[in-house]
Amino acid sequence: MIETAPAPLSGGPVRGRLPGALRLLAPFLIALGAGAVVLWATGRDAFAVYGQLADAALGGGTQIADTLAATTPILFTGIATALAFRAGAFNVGVEGSLYVGAFAAAWTGFSFPHLPGAPLLALAALLAALAGAAWALLPALARAWLDVSEVVTTLMLNYVAILLTSYLVNDHFLARGVANSMSPMIAPQARLPPLLPGSQLSAALLLGLLLLAGYWFLFSRSTLGFELRLVGLAPRLARASGVDLRRSLVIAMLASGLVGGWAGGFQVLGVIHRFVDGFSPGYGFTGIAVAILGRNHPLGILAGALFFGILTSGGGMVQLVSSIPIDLVNVVQGTLMVFAVADLGRLGWLRRWAGRA
């Protein structure tokens, strides 16, 4: 092991940098700005609308709980994606891991109704993790030994996961007497305890925060995390210093898939309480945006997940009190995704302007 100073989080050259805070905030501001333009163009007062949106998402205990509930699955998928990104593996298959993890948790929950709560929950979490990790195994091996791009394989396997779980629920595990594609309910003792009665916020949030702390520890305090990061930043240097590249890559991909499996599993155990065909609105893909927006930093991931959580919960709830179309939320989310990957620091004028400000 060679001694080096810890690499900067984003691992980029210093040239082309905006001041930290602005660099992190810029995509959010641009996205909100794009939404505001749409609002003004359609004759609405953007400030008032954003006020209502914020009120619907954060205006009271229940509202905050609902927003945190919406944040939870994205927090998990954000961590899952960042785990792979850090090691230079572009796992875009968290959505697939999420589906198989969700199904595994639901299957455990309704198949063993006689087990007591703790072992049943533990078994469901274990199987969700195994299913999620298994889903990432093939792309990991293919990348490590055959140099097959994991972007392609993981992306394609998402379809397989969505269709496989759809087949399983429709053909083998359909709830009785129900005309729609969903599994039976999980046993009551398999539900994660709610944090605030009357809301959908469950203990899954605490598990997500614990996981985030673990993520922080892994990458800033452990040798394994250091090696993974080195592999992501400078693979040749890593190899020269004796790090097994293949092993690191497989570990990172499996960890990413495992957390993806939990993302789906805990959503089932904490919120939906059964498997519903096609239940995810794209948590896995939102997780990619969150990891990039957060620059793989624990606090950045948390902030990104919260922002999407606010949009999801506020965007839905605000329609109870005013006729703000859901398209606004789609515009803001879409713009955010586009600018999340843009390297704004390359715009020299923006850098100079920011330097003066």
Add this chain to the structure above:
Amino acid sequence: MSGLSRRAATAVLAGLALLAAGCGSSTGTPRASSGVAGATQTGAGAQPSFTPACKPPAGRTYRVALVIAQGGLGDQSYNDLAYAGFTRAKQDFPIQGQVIQSPDIVSQGRSILQQAGQQGFDLVIDLEFSTGDALKEVAPQYPNTHWMIVNLPSNAPDVTGYLFDEQDGSFLAGALAALVTRDTGIKGINPDHTIGVIGGTKSPGIDKFIVGYIQGAHQVDAATRVLVKYADGFGDPANGKQLAQALFDQGADIVYQVAGGTGTGIIQAAQQAGHFAIGVDTDQDSLAPGSVLTSMVKRTDFAVYDAIDRLVCGTLKGGESITLGLAQGGVGLSPMKFTRSLVPAADLSRVDRYRQDILSGRIKVWNVISQGYPSWYR
């Protein structure tokens, strides 16, 4: 940063592409079609009556929320049809209506229902099936709010469930198909007494249609061969087209589609092969004029209108399930605007006689949801 961000950009764009592709496909709900939601007239007899059952009481405005299901507005199907009924009710009744679309209806549905209860709505119409269980827990907390769920039975005192007798309408479609397939005088009909049906997935909600269709065909002629196929889902027209072509190759000349967006491919295949399709949910006859024999319409718009009508007129009791069938015009065959002249009048009147027989109880059509599977299917 640059190398990382370029690869990341590729990844995200790929992800977005998948996301966009995913939006097109709908989940396996028994909403079954695509096609423009609009005025439909049931051919054989009754059509729903969009007229208020009472004179709305003066001076009171009712607050009604419509919670949109997966797929969202613009699906040209289930959600749009329900929204059409909601819009119509807004014109006829003193209601203040809110339409709620969530970016994540499956997971957020329960919270939305809860907050709708807190906001004191008079009626909350829930189109999303996966939140049915949540209603059981949420509804009792807000005794001043009425709740309506579509395609599920009532499960709590203030909840009204709206169900449809899809098997009865499908029976009529099957009977008509069996009559027409024997008539080689009609262009596009071959000598084989073979018809077909394609379901979106294998599930009781879809088999309810299919079993009714087969029963109707066999009522006409027990020797009618009914070929059954299932697609991979509700959002793949190309797949529908292939399956329909396979059925036509096996001798079928009329194929009933119970497969949502996949069904548009089935209708296309019928048009290209010079045979017939049967549409579902909305009146799809105009999607390929002359090639869609009829459509089995299911009036979700009327269910929404009816619930609001009952709310305003004080007859929405809650705790019961309302089944819309042939009698109310909740299900039935389309008016066959383009194909009526092709079919012998004797056949049409025979289909109408079956309708009367179902209404009078002389014919009982098998209901897979309430009775399970019959011995002769599955």
